[in-house]
Amino acid sequence: MLAALGVCAVVAVVLVWDVVAPELKPQLARWRAHLATGWGEEVAAYDPGRERRAEQRARELLRSCVDEEDWEMYRDLGFLRVWGSDGSGTGAGHGVAPYAYLIYPHKPIVAYVPRSSRLLSEYCVDFPDHERPFGSGRLPPSDDVLAKWMALTADERRLIENANLHLAGRQLDPDVVRSDIAALSRWERERQRRRDASSLPAT
Amino acid sequence: MRLLRMKPGHGEVLIAEGDVEIAEQELELIEAFRAQLDQGMWAAVPVVAPDGRRQAELVRAFDEIPRDADRVIFFPRAAGGR
Numbered sequence: 001m002l003a004a005l006g007v008c009a010v011v012a013v014v015l016v017w018d019v020v021a022p023e024l025k026p027q028l029a030r031w032r033a034h035l036a037t038g039w040g041e042e043v044a045a046y047d048p049g050r051e052r053r054a055e056q057r058a059r060e061l062l063r064s065c066v067d068e069e070d071w072e073m074y075r076d077l078g079f080l081r082v083w084g085s086d087g088s089g090t091g092a093g094h095g096v097a098p099y100a101y102l103i104y105p106h107k108p109i110v111a112y113v114p115r116s117s118r119l120l121s122e123y124c125v126d127f128p129d130h131e132r133p134f135g136s137g138r139l140p141p142s143d144d145v146l147a148k149w150m151a152l153t154a155d156e157r158r159l160i161e162n163a164n165l166h167l168a169g170r171q172l173d174p175d176v177v178r179s180d181i182a183a184l185s186r187w188e189r190e191r192q193r194r195r196d197a198s199s200l201p202a203t
Numbered sequence: 204m205r206l207l208r209m210k211p212g213h214g215e216v217l218i219a220e221g222d223v224e225i226a227e228q229e230l231e232l233i234e235a236f237r238a239q240l241d242q243g244m245w246a247a248v249p250v251v252a253p254d255g256r257r258q259a260e261l262v263r264a265f266d267e268i269p270r271d272a273d274r275v276i277f278f279p280r281a282a283g284g285r
Contacts, residue, residue, distance in 0.1 A: 050212055057214025061276075062205075065249040067257045108284070127209075127285035130243070134212035139278070143209040147278040150259035152245040158261070164283035 005127045011104060050134065058142035065146060069191070077183055079104045080145055082152045083112070102180065105141030108171050109163070117181045119168035204268075208234050208244065208277040218277070221272060233265045236275065244277040 061134060063071045066080070074080050083097040099120060102110040108122035127147045128137040151159040168174055206218040214257030219235035240246065240263070247259040248268055259276075262268050268275060 005226035047212075052221070054210075054214040055211050061209075065257065065259070065276075070257075125281050127279040128282055129211050129279045131207075133210055136211045137279075138211050139209050140211070140214055141251050143214065143278070146276075147209065147281075150249075150278070151245070151281055152275065153258035154261040156248055159281055162281040162283060165285070193259070 032059075033148070041070075044068050046135070048178060054140040055142060058140035058146065062142045062146045066149060070120055070149075072191075073184070074145065074185065077180065077187060079180060080149055081184060082149060085156055101152060102177065103152070104172075105144050107140070108166070108169065109148060109152070110177055112168075112177070112181065113141055114181075119177055121168055122166045122170055122172060122173070123163035124166060125159065125163040204231065204232060204272060205274045206239070206277065207274055208239060209279070215276070236265045236268075239277045243280055244281045247276050247278070248272045249274070249276070 012016075014192075062074065070080055080103040082101045082103060084099040084101065085097070098113065098115075099111055100114050102112065104110075108124045110122055111120040112118060113120065125146060125148065127139055129139065130137060138144075148159070168177070204223055207215040208218050210216050218239065219232055221232045223229045223232065235245065239256045246262050246268075248262055249257060249259050250269065251273070252258050260267075260269075262275070
């Protein structure tokens with residue numbers, strides 16, 4: 001009887017370990033790294049001024065790479081939209097692609113259907129710098145956006161294949177994303193209205 | 204041509220700069236380019252598409268870079284996130 005209970009206990013421990021090990025291993029590795037380098041060193045390495053300057057440089061780089069309209073979209077709304085290219089031939093262009101992506105800094109890329117605002121999926125992707133200068137492998141937020149934009153516009157399929165695919169709503173609140181899509185529509189209408197107004201001949 | 208690399212905590216860093224029409228400088232650029240790829244970076248060139256939209260091209264070899272490109276941007280290769 002005792003032997004049977006012992007076997008059951010061992011089996012239970014092994015099963016539980018199988019479930020929690022993937023979650024625990026990275027945390028144990030981080031804990032070991034902290035023990036090796038010291039907690040204080042990491043705190044001392046964080047410099048908000050440096051991070052702010054890095055983000056400022058990243059914003060300038062992003063601005064120099066994307067279209068003016070895209071830059072203003074990011075500046076005003078905090079995300080970029082990239083039209084999907086698959087299924088509609090190359091160079092789908094404005095508003096005719098069957099799907100598009102929203103790129104947020106350090107958040108999943110969201111695929112959606114522009115005509116219906118239906119959310120399709122989340123693509124979780126990182127660009128970790130394993131050299132970890134200043135103790136972190138995370139790019140400045142606008143560099144993260146630019147990296148996603150470059151990878152999507154250059155080779156959409158390659159980026160998507162490297163990402164982890166999840167149903168929409170796993171990390172980003174669908175209501176928030178839908179309100180972002182609505183804000184983007186308003187923003188575009190307002191932009192178009194201003195453009196039309198400025199192109200009217202003076203009377 | 205300038206080779207730039209995105210860096211955490213820094214923004215972009217100038218890796219190398221030179222004129223591809225000058226053989227000696229081109230060699231230095233090629234060496235620096237390969238070193239970045241060897242470190243696992245992706246390389247992208249910002250370009251203007253035929254329809255006038257800006258986009259990027261990923262390049263895997265130095266001779267894939269348009270000769271008139273003024274910069275190549277390196278960034279860590281994509282990995283599935285959480």
